[in-house]
Amino acid sequence: MTSVSTAAPLRIEADYLLETPGDPRRTAETMAGEQSSGTFVPVPGETPELKARSAARVERLDLLDEAPGPTLPSAGGRDGPVRRARVTLSWPMDNLGPSLPNLLATVAGNLFELKPVTGLRLLDIRLPQAFADAYPGPRFGIAGTRRLAGVEDRPLIGTIVKPSVGFGPEETASLVASLCEGGIDFVKDDELQADGPHCPFDDRVRAVMRVVNAHADRTGRKVMVAFNLTGDLDQMRRRHDLLVREGATCMMASLNSVGLVGMIELARFGTLPIHAHRNGWGYLSRHPLLGWSYVAWQKIWRLAGADHMHVNGLANKFAEDDDSVVDSARTCLTPLFPDKPCLAMPVFSSGQGVRQAPGTYAALGSTDLIVTAGGGIMAHPDGPAAGVSALREAWDAAVAGIPLADYARDRPDLSRALGAAA
Structure with missing residues (x-):
């Protein structure tokens, strides 16, 4: 469905259709960490203050249906039931600034390759006003x-x-x-x-x-x-x-x-x-x-x-x-x-x-x-x-x-x- 925004968000937002054999909330949090300040193990310097400043957030998670097995092959080798959810993630603008090439790395990067993900589709994005200021849009x-x-x-x-x-x-x-x-x-x-x-x-x-x-x-x-x-x-x-x-x-x-x-x-x-x-x-x-x-x-x-x-x-x-x-x-x-x-x-x-x-x-x-x-x-x-x-x-x-x-x-x-x- 086409979304109509009445105002530009203060953070970058992206909606996804997620399928996972694990807990959808945990998988969404893994996505948020992978695409911002986190990685697969804790690292020195990832302080609570840094997370508060730079981490992506799970803004919303709506559980949808279940399926008897994964749609795409699971890198973890897990079969059996999977759950689907609509997930909204957000990122602070200061992570990347108003850059379309770097936006792609953020909202459509490594998260497609995560082991707990057996299906992922980027449904929509909403961008702060800074992107409108940085790019011309259609000239004609x-x-x-x-x-x-x-x-x-x-x-x-x-x-x-x-x-x-x-x-x-x-x-x-x-x-x-x-x-x-x-x-x-x-x-x-x-x-x-x-x-x-x-x-x-x-x-x-x-x-x-x-x-x-x-x-x-x-x-x-x-x-x-x-x-x-x-x-x-x-x-x-x-x-x-x-x-x-x-x-x-x-x-x-x-x-x-x-x-x-x-x-x-x-x-x-x-x-x-x-x-x-x-x-x-x-x-x-x-x-x-x-x-x-x-x-x-x-x-x-x-x-x-x-x-x-x-x-x-x-x-x-x-x-x-x-x-x-x-x-x-x-x-x-x-x-x-x-x-x-x-x-x-x-x-x-x-x-x-x-x-x-x-x-x-x-x-x-x-x-x-x-x-x-x-x-x-x-x-x-x-x-x-x-x-x-x-x-x-x-x-x-x-x-x-x-x-x-x-x-x-x-x-x-x-x-x-x-x-x-x-």
């Missing part, structure tokens, strides 16, 4: 993205260059030109398309921006293209500067590839919206008793500077259920701090098309989102331009509360898309 967010894309009061209708890889620069530019003529708002590189010899980044950017700028000169509206500049810091800086010179209005980075420091630095030197791709999210989250919840994870990246955050999509091609997708999108639209919302635009992707529009709008209750439909646009029977038109019409119908079949009666693009998606 929802309002800036809408301004640059020239889209108000509806979702940004977008797509991914497909096939994901294989096109050269001119083939990519030709496809983007047809999408521009078809009325697309947003186009992104696939995360697999980077800077390979067959489609070098620089050549691709120049070719694509040539057609994007020409279209903008004719129509007064510039399509937003998120170019994948994922690389090391020097590469990303150089690629960013090329995007600025060519008049691009967005850049894309793979979060798990560039890492937290890479995202922080990209936000510091960058002057374009950051489209943050979450590829690899499954290895952090797919097991329900290991890793991260999206609620906690996305807060780190928003504060670091991500403007757009991928959240999967309804009826997607992956393993995530619809409720999880909607919760993820809602939390991107939930303020992080009372005076610094740090809102990011959720990006719906993965097998999206016209049929998901009504359910997505009904569940989210907002049009502050980007829909990136690859096959849902590219595979339209009448071509990509008709795919763009159909997806926009589907969202018009969803917002108006009109069933898709009724809205499609005198709209052939939507009608054909519904038939193809049946």
